[in-house]
Amino acid sequence: MSGSTLGPGERTRVRRVVKKARYDEQVIYEILDQARLCHVAALVNGAAVALPTLHFREGRTVFLHGSPSNEVMKAVLREGEAFVTATLYEGLRLARSGFHSSIAFRSVVVVGAAHEVLDESEKLRVLNLFIDRVLPGRAREVRPLSDKEVRLTMVVAVAIDEASAKISSGPTDDDDEDMALSIWSGTVPARLVFESPIPDVDGAMSSGAVEVPTSVRRLLEQQ
Numbered sequence: 001m002s003g004s005t006l007g008p009g010e011r012t013r014v015r016r017v018v019k020k021a022r023y024d025e026q027v028i029y030e031i032l033d034q035a036r037l038c039h040v041a042a043l044v045n046g047a048a049v050a051l052p053t054l055h056f057r058e059g060r061t062v063f064l065h066g067s068p069s070n071e072v073m074k075a076v077l078r079e080g081e082a083f084v085t086a087t088l089y090e091g092l093r094l095a096r097s098g099f100h101s102s103i104a105f106r107s108v109v110v111v112g113a114a115h116e117v118l119d120e121s122e123k124l125r126v127l128n129l130f131i132d133r134v135l136p137g138r139a140r141e142v143r144p145l146s147d148k149e150v151r152l153t154m155v156v157a158v159a160i161d162e163a164s165a166k167i168s169s170g171p172t173d174d175d176d177e178d179m180a181l182s183i184w185s186g187t188v189p190a191r192l193v194f195e196s197p198i199p200d201v202d203g204a205m206s207s208g209a210v211e212v213p214t215s216v217r218r219l220l221e222q223q
Contacts, residue, residue, distance in 0.1 A: 009162025011083075011111045022165040031108045031165055032057045035086035036192070040064060042075035042083070049075075055084070056133035057160075062110060063117075063126050064156040073154055082114040082158040091190040095172035096183040104169050104187060112161035116154060126155050137215035194223055 007013065007023035014021035022028070032038075038055040041048065051072040055064050062084055066073045076082045090104040117123045127150065131139040172185055197216050199205055 006160060006163040008164060009111065012109050012162045012164040014164050014166055017166075020166045020168055022167055023163075024165070027167075028108050028110075028160075028163045028165050029057060031088060031106045032062065032086055032110070035088055035108075038062075038064075038084050038086040040072055040076060040082060040084055042072045042079065044071045044075050054130060054133065055086070056129060058129070060160045062112075062158045062160060063130070064158060065127070065130055066154055066156075067152065068154045070154065073156055076114050076156060077116055080113060080115070082110075082112060082156070084110040084112075084158060086110075089190060090169065092188040093168065093170075093172050094185060094188065096174045096178040096181050096185045100173050100175070102168060102172075104189070106165065106167045106169075108163060108165050110158065110160050110163045112159035114156055114158045117157050120150070123155050124150060127153060135215050135219060137218065138213075141213045141215055194219055196220075 004025050005023045006025055006028055008021070032055070035055075037052050039050045039052050041050045043049070049072050051066075051070070053064055053066055055062055057063075062082075064073070064082070064084070085107065087105055087107040090106065093102045093104050095101045117126060124145065127145055128139045131142065170187075172187075174185060197212055197220075199208075199210070199212075204210060
């Protein structure tokens with residue numbers, strides 16, 4: 001693999017509708033960075049299990065986190081390798097036939113060596129980055145993580161050894177004989193929208209004197 005591509009690899013090669021496949025490093029990184037969550041798959045007691053979890057990417061590493069008792073994460077560490085997927089849902093692609101109708105999406109599959117982050121300072125750094133991954137700027141607005149909270153969280157680093165993206169967008173793939181049919185065909189774009197924040201009413205918040213933080217205001221302004 002060259003420095004600008006991450007595939008195709010043996011386990012990430014797109015074999016169905018190959019025209020939708022992309023192996024460009026930047027395309028793959030963009031999807032990983034925009035996805036709000038990912039799924040991690042592993043064999044747990046002989047059964048295939050997929051777990052939704054938060055993630056963030058730094059260079060050619062994807063960081064995952066979860067409870068130290070999480071069986072999927074423990075299975076990943078026992079195997080020393082992770083299988084991670086992330087998908088962005090972007091709308092509907094409505095063809096003149098049900099067969100060719102589908103959704104608009106961008107997805108990524110990553111396979112790579114996995115290890116637990118054990119160094120305390122590195123682990124704390126990554127956990128604070130997770131907070132900002134959920135909402136940029138939030139780590140500066142909340143109290144510092146306690147030692148107990150750090151102990152109760154496992155951080156797993158996954159090397160992006162090979163990866164592929166699959167992108168479904170643009171005009172639908174109608175059969176030639178369907179083109180003359182008087183049936184509406186086209187795309188219906190979709191995007192994630194954040195609504196007005198709902199404040200907590202307990203503790204210091206009960207007085208109504210605590211303002212909506214900068215991180216939340218910025219989130220609403222940027223959408």
